[in-house]
Amino acid sequence: MRKMGGKKLHAIMIGFFYQGHIAPFQNLAIKLASSGCAVTFAHNEFVHHMLSKAEGVNVEKADPFLVARRSGLDIRYATISDGFPPDFDRIVNLEQHWEAIFLDFPSRVDKLIGDIIHKDDEAFAHFLVADTFYPWPASIARKYNILNVSFWTQPALMFATYYHYDLLVEKGYLPIKGDEVESKDPAFNTSITKKIVAEAFEQVKQADFILINTVYELEHELVSDMHHNQPTYAVGPLNFTTDVALPKSLWAEADFTSWLDSKPRGSVLYVSFGSLAHSNRQLAEEIANGLLLSGVHFVWVIRDDPQVLPDGFEDESKDQGLIVSWCNQSAVLSNPAIGGFLTHCGWNSILEAIWCGVPMICYPFFADQPSNGELVVDVWKVGINLCDGTSVDRREVAEKIKQLMSAESSNSLRDEMNKMRALMLRALDEDGSMQANFLQFFNDLWDRAEARAEEAEEEVDSD
Template sequence: MENSHKKPHAIMMPYPLQGHVIPFIHLATKLASQGFTITFVNTESIHHQIAKAQSNTIEDDIFAGARKTGLDIRYTTVSDGFPVGFDRSLNHDQFMEGVLHVFSAHVDELVGEIVRSDPPVTCMIADTFYVWPSTVAKKYNLLNVSFWTEPALVLTLYYHLDLLRKNGHFGSHDNRKDTIHYIPGVEAIETRDLMSYLQATDIWTVVHRIIYRAFDDVKRADFILCNTVQELESKTISALHQKQSIYAIGPIFPAGFTKSSVATSLWSESDCTQWLNTKPHGSVLYISFGSYAHTTKHDIVEIAHGLMLGEVNFVWVLRPDIVSSEDTEFLPIGFEDSIKDRGLIVPWCCQIEVLSHRAIGGFLTHCGWNSILESVWCGIPLICYPLLTDQFTNRKLVVDDWKIGINLHDRESITREEVAKKIDCLMSGKTSEELRSEVKKMREILEKALATDGSSEKNFNQFINDVNASM
């Protein structure tokens, strides 16, 4: 019991993408409110983007406000090996090679400095997608906690890559296309619902090499935290639990599901509230394809025409680089004139503020995991338009398993007529009512999980007890 007076001190490091930074920041705040000291580490590039986005209040320390409320969260940055001005999106593969080969040396050096601080560092909570956590944690004698920001289904598919390879569903020139029945805790999954990297023919890209290393490394973690809910993925979590200590602690939201006091956005946010206030309850379709994925000009044009054919009000988040950072003119000529006051187009917004507005009645989404959880929390059904990585697998959960959404298109390519039809189907009529009924049930599951005696809260407290016991 000699350690009972020690205060846990965690170094936290999200993967340098918007969808990973958000849950990491909310988890840091939650752990700090339970007495943890947190040293939060963003890459210099991510920090620069967040600071630039907060044009009115450029603050070198994003947790300054949180500390004023008594939370012990320190903040620092680390180089990812590239200059801040380097275009990581345009030079994606070069950047990823750096993340794979160079980044760990910068992390090692920084952790070596942080471990000398007071109170002593006890654990490192790093993103599961990193390839180095077990090496760095072992070197500095820290508990190795892996934080998985996506659903357990996606984790277990990566975790069991060896089974997919052995059975011929991944890694050969002629992969099997039949249903997969042998992944522990997964009843059945079609090959089209695997993550995009597992459907690829070239399996030695830099991202594949990162995946192989990262999901070998996670098997050496002391604990795995997962941003999901026990009741939603119970079989998958139970099967993983037989291999390692895994805690379903999701959904990781800011307290009260209001805009976070800590800046999390990599882009400056447009305020949609005034426009939404003028629209009837449940009449607006929210459209966003997330912070990272790109799509084609063809798809954007067809979606735009589909919106013109219909009569639904909409807010459409269109990042200027959604097609590419070099092609920023992608909407059909005359689109904005034809929609007049029916639509609002913004480059970025605070998603939880928009989704929780009474005027929103549906969400056309790329199926990012944060977006799905936020939409469910707000009782909003989904139209699914997955673009890459885990989004195809998340679509399976939303449409096939939970029945809280529909597919945007059933054929290979999108047509404007189908877009208009699916939007109409989501926003009104019998299907709409059925989806709303299911999403309401799922919202209740999330609420119960986060209640004092709920599964996520119990798992979160168990994790804290287990960390303290291991110190």
């Protein structure tokens, strides 16, 4: 644990507001504090409200880092408004919300950071840690002359793709279809999503350090290549690095452990398309009928609207499966009854599936998901695609489910998954790549902070 005259580095962390970003970002805060940093972590106010409601805790008294602080970690907690009330639907009103993130939110962040620095005279130096998708970190870090750490919660493959987008277009590799990658969810085929990516990667090219929540052994070539451009470190998987209790879910979680425990080992298919993908009725109907045809036990998470299901499906399938609105995905995947995962290929879902050794059926929707699915199916060979054509058909769904859930036909997938799981476990060993890379980042951060402090002293002396 490095200190300068008894003083610590102080991380100011501005949390992102989508479910898939919350857990790794909070775990990064624990990792920094465990390494000797002071941390001030700020959630968006509406995230604070949702976390509190999901936990059944009074909003005024809720503090996600209370247990961590009681364990001796130096983590302070704050909230910051994005300008909208807690019940404002930020997904339905995606464009309106993001315009505010571009125009109004930076001034709120600026004030928060200014207040923290002004009131804190115990830190050796402050540094900013923000999600790569935020469009303001470089300018605010520059204003306060603090180091800027960008945190990327998707795979290094997508980071490199966005980072080199212009070069890929110039070489003819992109665009894939029209002006952007095709998405199954029209809400994400908008000009605002292109603006978010463009602004984010203009900002990230000015970051002092880049952290990626990936396993070095899975993407070492990409991470090493990025490191030649800017200091870049694979510090994942952060999802499994702490035992400190942290509220991470934006919705209340159903507990059906007793139901799972009553099922034979490897007999249940877990189905979830994450927190952002919206199921349409046609897709839900084909999957529902495919599940019935397969005869396989299942748990299906439908967060947005259970009315997308075919009429009578819940009654017809009541002896075969469960339909829930949300759950603790890691806990479910780790249950011995789970034998497969039908997934949208969100990065957290893939990491959790590997951690639990569960092979996947892939049906990606948008953003990084299609590329993640290619990694799962074509590169790592730990999953299969839900459909081989352009549309989902119930008979093909049933065939793919049976293929995945049959121990005989999925032997090779499970063998490869066991290798991947062992690799991930090694990365998290005390002398594994995750710890080594994080330590290297931390030391480099200290060295840069000391150099800046010396430069500042020299400027004062010269004046």
